[in-house]
Amino acid sequence: MIITLASYKGGAGKTTSAVHLAAYFQTLAPTLLLDGDKTKNALNWSQRGKGFSFRVAPVDQAARLAKNYEHIVIDTGQRPDAADLKEAVDACDLLIIPATPSPLDTDGLIQTVLALKKIGTDSFRVLLTKVPPPPERDALELRKLLEDEGVSIFKGEIPRLKAFEKAAGAGEIVQQTNDRNATRAWDSYMAVGKELM
Amino acid sequence: MIITLASYKGGAGKTTSAVHLAAYFQTLAPTLLLDGDKTKNALNWSQRGKGFSFRVAPVDQAARLAKNYEHIVIDTGQRPDAADLKEAVDACDLLIIPATPSPLDTDGLIQTVLALKKIGTDSFRVLLTKVPPPPERDALELRKLLEDEGVSIFKGEIPRLKAFEKAAGAGEIVQQTNDRNATRAWDSYMAVGKELM
Amino acid sequence: MIITLASYKGGAGKTTSAVHLAAYFQTLAPTLLLDGDKTKNALNWSQRGKGFSFRVAPVDQAARLAKNYEHIVIDTGQRPDAADLKEAVDACDLLIIPATPSPLDTDGLIQTVLALKKIGTDSFRVLLTKVPPPPERDALELRKLLEDEGVSIFKGEIPRLKAFEKAAGAGEIVQQTNDRNATRAWDSYMAVGKELM
Amino acid sequence: MIITLASYKGGAGKTTSAVHLAAYFQTLAPTLLLDGDKTKNALNWSQRGKGFSFRVAPVDQAARLAKNYEHIVIDTGQRPDAADLKEAVDACDLLIIPATPSPLDTDGLIQTVLALKKIGTDSFRVLLTKVPPPPERDALELRKLLEDEGVSIFKGEIPRLKAFEKAAGAGEIVQQTNDRNATRAWDSYMAVGKELM
DNA sequence: TGAGTTAGAATGGCACCACCCGTC
DNA sequence: GACGGGTGGTGCCATTCTAACTCA
Numbered sequence: 001m002i003i004t005l006a007s008y009k010g011g012a013g014k015t016t017s018a019v020h021l022a023a024y025f026q027t028l029a030p031t032l033l034l035d036g037d038k039t040k041n042a043l044n045w046s047q048r049g050k051g052f053s054f055r056v057a058p059v060d061q062a063a064r065l066a067k068n069y070e071h072i073v074i075d076t077g078q079r080p081d082a083a084d085l086k087e088a089v090d091a092c093d094l095l096i097i098p099a100t101p102s103p104l105d106t107d108g109l110i111q112t113v114l115a116l117k118k119i120g121t122d123s124f125r126v127l128l129t130k131v132p133p134p135p136e137r138d139a140l141e142l143r144k145l146l147e148d149e150g151v152s153i154f155k156g157e158i159p160r161l162k163a164f165e166k167a168a169g170a171g172e173i174v175q176q177t178n179d180r181n182a183t184r185a186w187d188s189y190m191a192v193g194k195e196l197m
Numbered sequence: 198m199i200i201t202l203a204s205y206k207g208g209a210g211k212t213t214s215a216v217h218l219a220a221y222f223q224t225l226a227p228t229l230l231l232d233g234d235k236t237k238n239a240l241n242w243s244q245r246g247k248g249f250s251f252r253v254a255p256v257d258q259a260a261r262l263a264k265n266y267e268h269i270v271i272d273t274g275q276r277p278d279a280a281d282l283k284e285a286v287d288a289c290d291l292l293i294i295p296a297t298p299s300p301l302d303t304d305g306l307i308q309t310v311l312a313l314k315k316i317g318t319d320s321f322r323v324l325l326t327k328v329p330p331p332p333e334r335d336a337l338e339l340r341k342l343l344e345d346e347g348v349s350i351f352k353g354e355i356p357r358l359k360a361f362e363k364a365a366g367a368g369e370i371v372q373q374t375n376d377r378n379a380t381r382a383w384d385s386y387m388a389v390g391k392e393l394m
Numbered sequence: 395m396i397i398t399l400a401s402y403k404g405g406a407g408k409t410t411s412a413v414h415l416a417a418y419f420q421t422l423a424p425t426l427l428l429d430g431d432k433t434k435n436a437l438n439w440s441q442r443g444k445g446f447s448f449r450v451a452p453v454d455q456a457a458r459l460a461k462n463y464e465h466i467v468i469d470t471g472q473r474p475d476a477a478d479l480k481e482a483v484d485a486c487d488l489l490i491i492p493a494t495p496s497p498l499d500t501d502g503l504i505q506t507v508l509a510l511k512k513i514g515t516d517s518f519r520v521l522l523t524k525v526p527p528p529p530e531r532d533a534l535e536l537r538k539l540l541e542d543e544g545v546s547i548f549k550g551e552i553p554r555l556k557a558f559e560k561a562a563g564a565g566e567i568v569q570q571t572n573d574r575n576a577t578r579a580w581d582s583y584m585a586v587g588k589e590l591m
Numbered sequence: 592m593i594i595t596l597a598s599y600k601g602g603a604g605k606t607t608s609a610v611h612l613a614a615y616f617q618t619l620a621p622t623l624l625l626d627g628d629k630t631k632n633a634l635n636w637s638q639r640g641k642g643f644s645f646r647v648a649p650v651d652q653a654a655r656l657a658k659n660y661e662h663i664v665i666d667t668g669q670r671p672d673a674a675d676l677k678e679a680v681d682a683c684d685l686l687i688i689p690a691t692p693s694p695l696d697t698d699g700l701i702q703t704v705l706a707l708k709k710i711g712t713d714s715f716r717v718l719l720t721k722v723p724p725p726p727e728r729d730a731l732e733l734r735k736l737l738e739d740e741g742v743s744i745f746k747g748e749i750p751r752l753k754a755f756e757k758a759a760g761a762g763e764i765v766q767q768t769n770d771r772n773a774t775r776a777w778d779s780y781m782a783v784g785k786e787l788m
Numbered sequence: 789t790g791a792g793t794t795a796g797a798a799t800g801g802c803a804c805c806a807c808c809c810g811t812c
Numbered sequence: 813g814a815c816g817g818g819t820g821g822t823g824c825c826a827t828t829c830t831a832a833c834t835c836a
Contacts, residue, residue, distance in 0.1 A: 039206070104212065104238060108241070
């Protein structure tokens with residue numbers, strides 16, 4: 001299975017999602033994470049600690065490495081344009097668009113996603129990330145908005161937790177991090193992974 | 198005075214900073230905000246509400262409009278590369294790099310900023326944004342790190358407040374928003390603006 | 395069902411009524427709101443926020459869109475003349491005339507409505523809007539006056555609440571607005587909608 | 592002096608303003624109020640009671656009557672279009688645009704007024720009417736908005752008082768009405784009249 | 789008859805509470 | 813486990829306007 005992550009907007013937790021979904025797939029079968037972002041955050045992350053259980057490589061090495069892995073997760077850059085997203089969609093089985101609930105970007109996100117639907121692609125899903133705790137309701141509203149528009153969206157959502165940043169800083173998967181909320185953080189990505197199967 | 202905002206990473210509050218700094222300058226002299234981001238967030242923001250006290254226009258109209266304004270704020274896109282930033286720096290009096298304290302991006306930010314210094318430019322400053330409330334210390338640590346490296350950084354910093362998102366959603370300046378923390382949010386940008394004068 | 399809103403006098407809450415009745419019908423079946431007012435307030439309203447759950451379009455697009463919708467609400471302009479109203483009545487199943495209780499306009503409203511009855515139309519109803527709180531009794535008196543004249547009038551009436559203006563400013567339905575009286579405001583239109591069925 | 596009243600939106604207190612400004616001018620010199628509105632509200636108002644101290648006539652009689660009066664106030668209809676307003680402006684010394692602070696109409700009002708300015712006319716002023724009591728701040732915000740755009744606006748504003756409706760219902764000037772706030776209501780128009788001289 | 793008082797309603801501002809997160 | 817901070821929800825208060833009532 002080939003999964004691509006591309007965000008409409010930067011700072012939406014794209015790399016974090018790529019890393020943890022790769023970690024989840026690795027529990028099922030050999031998995032490769034291809035870092036296609038200019039900032040090479042996924043690679044840096046993996047090199048900062050003791051290494052991940054799965055292989056991480058720059059996207060250029062896709063051709064060389066792909067045949068050895070059952071699952072491939074591609075972390076690609078920010079793609080604000082529907083046409084850009086269409087390209088990414090065509091190259092994978094499923095495109096995941098991580099999105100933070102933020103009124104500033106809601107408009108653009110909706111428009112882009114609808115444009116994507118109009119182009120004729122349905123093989124993409126939105127993942128709500130960095131969701132603040134209740135009683136904040138922006139995530140709920142964004143979810144409702146997308147559902148009303150018929151956009152596919154993961155039921156699971158990723159809470160805004162320091163544990164993720166700790167993990168990134170330490171070069172670890174959030175599961176391995178010393179944080180009270182580590183398991184909850186990991187569970188949130190596990191739930192998303194299970195939705196994928 | 199021409200000020201450009203360019204972020205190393207998306208989602209750092211670049212547009213929010215551009216809008217509110219433009220609002221601050223407008224209190225001093227006629228100000229123009231040029232939106233150079235692909236997502237045209239600043240333009241959308243201004244069109245969502247009753248309009249701003251300052252003029253907002255796409256960056257293409259720079260040549261036509263520039264002569265009528267005392268201050269110009271340019272909201273440009275994400276520029277992860279030091280060379281990209283150098284270009285932006287050369288076209289303005291001061292480049293402001295909004296940055297969120299996040300371990301994931303700290304490394305890349307530092308490297309980019311140091312590369313910028315090595316190239317020979319000093320006319321840029323880092324602005325810490327979306328700073329979580331104490332007792333979180335990531336902002337303090339990032340600040341110390343940058344100061345130790347001799348990077349210019351604003352003393353003022355922008356707290357992570359819902360008021361900013363409310364304002365963006367309503368198409369307003371945060372000052373005008375109905376929120377408990379609206380004045381504090383506005384004061385944080387006022388302080389940054391005063392540092393600039 | 396095709397419902398037209400036309401007011402004898404401007405500022406009677408015609409657009410507000412059109413928007414909220416359309417929102418009510420949308421809860422029952424696909425609904426289209428046609429904006430036929432020169433000021434295009436309904437369209438602006440819908441574009442100011444995140445969009446409505448129902449479709450809004452200029453009245454010119456009626457022919458193209460009508461077949462896809464179960465209910466159509468038409469927001470037409472001010473029509474002080476009985477002959478003008480007659481035209482509007484003939485083009486729909488029911489004409490709703492929103493009217494504010496105001497001694498200045500009572501005379502003209504009564505005369506117009508009676509002229510309309512004399513012409514031979516009964517498929518219109520008056521809706522009292524912007525009703526001030528007790529102990530003001532103008533609304534009661536206007537209602538009694540109209541009932542005595544045999545004019546059809548909605549039992550439900552719309553109170554004068556800031557929530558409606560907030561909603562209009564935010565580009566939302568009043569139900570979604572952050573206001574203490576939002577639900578009461580919405581309930582008042584729900585009651586009117588139920589009277590219609 | 593020839594003063595015309597034209598509102599961007601109905602229900603803004605246009606007729607009320609015309610009547611009371613005519614009453615004010617009558618205290619200075621012989622004044623004529625021309626009713627050019629289709630609903631003939633000003634004429635009806637004057638005929639409902641004992642008559643006004645000034646002369647009221649349909650606008651068609653302008654040519655016949657004008658020469659006998661020092662001041663003429665013209666109550667014309669709703670004119671949502673800047674071009675319509677331009678016509679009205681050219682026919683008088685000053686155009687007064689009564690406007691109610693209402694988020695729904697703010698956008699349209701601003702655009703119309705700015706278009707009027709762009710056309711090249713400066714001989715018009717906005718009058719805030721039906722201003723709700725504090726702590727509501729919409730009037731303040733609309734005033735600030737207009738001032739920021741450089742639109743001429745009366746310092747005096749007309750409060751939303753029942754006294755005006757009582758007066759209209761009784762065919763009187765508000766000054767003569769039996770209401771606790773009658774003098775305050777009258778004073779508000781007196782202040783506007785003094786601003787005109 | 790006229791002036792002062794009272795009750796009811798709506799608005800905005802403020803304080804308080806519960807819940808959640810992060811650090812110590 | 814305690815503490816500080818942000819967010820949303822609820823409730824209270826001051827202000828204003830209207831109509832009805834009371835009292836001189």
